[in-house]
Amino acid sequence: MIWLWIMNIILVVSAVLLIGLLKGVLGAAKSITPTIDAIAGVAGAISKDLDAVVVLLTTQNYISQIVGSVANYGGSLDVALPDA
Amino acid sequence: MSLALAVMILLITAIIAALALFLCATIVQLVKINQGLAVVIGGVGEIVQKTAPVNGVLDAINGNLVAGRNLLENLFIKKAGDDAGGLVESLFPGEGAKFLQRVGRRGPVVNTGIVYTRGTVILASLGRGAPIGAAHAKGPAVRDPKYATTAAAMLYPRPGGDPRARPKSPVVGSNSPRQYEASATPGVRPRNRDGSEAPPPSEAPDMPTGRVEIRQPEPAAAPPPSSGGGDAPPAPGRLNVKGARPWER
Numbered sequence: 001m002i003w004l005w006i007m008n009i010i011l012v013v014s015a016v017l018l019i020g021l022l023k024g025v026l027g028a029a030k031s032i033t034p035t036i037d038a039i040a041g042v043a044g045a046i047s048k049d050l051d052a053v054v055v056l057l058t059t060q061n062y063i064s065q066i067v068g069s070v071a072n073y074g075g076s077l078d079v080a081l082p083d084a
Numbered sequence: 085m086s087l088a089l090a091v092m093i094l095l096i097t098a099i100i101a102a103l104a105l106f107l108c109a110t111i112v113q114l115v116k117i118n119q120g121l122a123v124v125i126g127g128v129g130e131i132v133q134k135t136a137p138v139n140g141v142l143d144a145i146n147g148n149l150v151a152g153r154n155l156l157e158n159l160f161i162k163k164a165g166d167d168a169g170g171l172v173e174s175l176f177p178g179e180g181a182k183f184l185q186r187v188g189r190r191g192p193v194v195n196t197g198i199v200y201t202r203g204t205v206i207l208a209s210l211g212r213g214a215p216i217g218a219a220h221a222k223g224p225a226v227r228d229p230k231y232a233t234t235a236a237a238m239l240y241p242r243p244g245g246d247p248r249a250r251p252k253s254p255v256v257g258s259n260s261p262r263q264y265e266a267s268a269t270p271g272v273r274p275r276n277r278d279g280s281e282a283p284p285p286s287e288a289p290d291m292p293t294g295r296v297e298i299r300q301p302e303p304a305a306a307p308p309p310s311s312g313g314g315d316a317p318p319a320p321g322r323l324n325v326k327g328a329r330p331w332e333r
Contacts, residue, residue, distance in 0.1 A: 004088035011095040018099060022106030029113035036120030043127030050134040056141045063145050067152040074159045084165025 157187055170196040 161168050168187075173180025173195045180193035255261065267274045276282050 001086065001088060004086070004092060008088060008091050008095060011092060011099065015095060015099045015102065019102050019106070022103065022110070026106055026109050026113065029110050029117065033113060033116045033120060036117055036124060040120055040123040040127060043124050043131065047127050047130040047134065050131060053134055053138055056138065056145075060141050060145050060148075063148050067148045070152050071155055074155050078159055078162070081163050083162055084167070 157183075161187060161189075166191065167194075167196060170194040 160171075164171055169180040169184045169189070169191065170193055171180075172183040173193045177195070180195070184190065184193065265274055273282050
């Protein structure tokens with residue numbers, strides 16, 4: 001009989017520990033959810049900001065034209081200025 | 085059944101119930117996390133898709149800029165020669181050595197901006213006669229750096245000359261000074277240019293009034309009869325029409 005009571009005490013302690021651990025796991029899981037929502041919002045904003053990346057193609061075209069103009073200007077300078 | 089056994093069964097049941105409750109709640113939270121991550125993965129996929137061409141575009145832009153930079157640097161080295169590093173150093177302090185290292189040249193970097201004014205070397209290369217190159221670069225400065233601007237101004241004077249020697253702008257308006265003495269009779273000068281009194285006009289000056297008087301032409305005399313009896317050719321008239329106008333008769 002005494003062993004039964006001892007087992008009961010052990011079960012009570014185990015139940016308290018188990019409930020504490022499970023409560024910690026649940027709290028951690030609950031804390032992840034708002035973080036995920038925040039990351040989703042940021043990802044959407046980044047994706048929206050990246051719509052302007054297409055303008056880089058225009059920039060590339062402009063820079064190509066500018067470099068061509070600079071090359072022509074350098075050619076003119078090469079003719080106009082004497083060498084060192 | 086003893087009391088101890090009943091308590092044990094009750095405790096075991098409570099433990100199992102607590103396990104089930106917390107595990108179910110944890111499962112619910114994990115499902116929410118899964119759904120949130122699915123949304124995030126969609127956004128990240130969009131980001132990856134939109135940034136995919138950036139590398140190629142930036143590489144192309146970088147390639148164009150590097151080609152332009154190499155072109156200009158080679159032209160600069162070709163035109164400036166050994167002074168290229170010094171010119172870069174004068175414009176961008178600390179960059180002359182890097183420039184020489186980048187273009188694969190060696191040698192000391194002499195800051196030409198200390199010795200000469202900015203742009204003097206360029207003007208000299210254009211043939212404007214700046215007195216550079218008269219001494220070695222390691223020697224004393226050809227120009228005094230303190231009065232370099234004065235020296236440059238003496239070399240290249242102002243196109244308009246000294247502004248103090250320029251005539252002032254005339255004063256117009258109600259405050260303008262009276263430079264001429266008013267005369268009683270229009271067209272008659274009250275005094276001569278040397279300041280002496282001018283003689284009074286003896287008669288009315290022959291001035292054009294602007295009127296045009298038309299007189300009737302007088303009847304021309306009959307031409308004398310020619311001795312030959314025939315029609316002699318008329319004398320050649322004047323080619324201009326001076327005197328034919330009414331106001332010139």
